[in-house]
Amino acid sequence: MKEDSNKSDTNGFTRRKFLRGAGITTAGSVLLNTGLLAADFHSAPETGIYMGPDAVTVQMQINGQMEHLTIEPRTTLATALRDHAGLTGTKVVCDRGSCSACTVWIDGKPVNSCMTLAIDVGGREVTTIEGLAPGGNLHPVQEAFIEHDASQCGYCTPGMIMTCAHLLKENPNPTLEDVKIATRGNLCRCGTYPHVFKATLAAADKMK
Ligand code: FES
């Protein structure tokens, strides 16, 4: 029997509320660094209307294209993107909000897509790693990652690039310290950090 993911326990706490809170917290290092408030993103009002457990249709703009995804309400944005929209560039590594490998932008702000319910993204604009390279033209950060050998196994790379590209969007002249702070939530088990920092600073120069 499927569990109703929106059902409250005796304290009124729901899985949906947990995911919202966790998504905010884990993206916090990036959001705080850029001066953005997590609350800006999670502004959808509580309607008191529960959906599911059957599939529902969610509409969202993904990389500039309107998509209608039929998903169970418990589906995370990461799963919706990978398994329903066919955008497998977004990687799921920890699946619990601790590594930021799954970082995408919602309305231009970085979030952990494994900790965000897709139904909470309805009507919003999602940008994935594929969206940084429209028509196959790589973003300067993507080019710099190649030039500076900033990827090894590659699992953290899409999320790392989404974080670094967001930094440069908000701050075109970052210092090394700025890059370090921006990427502090993105874990790389291969230890590519020095190359990531160099690549991001090089991309900033290139974008001037
Ligand atoms: S934070 Fe989402 S996969 Fe690790």
Ligand code: FES
């Ligand atoms: S390149 Fe392997 S985890 Fe970062």
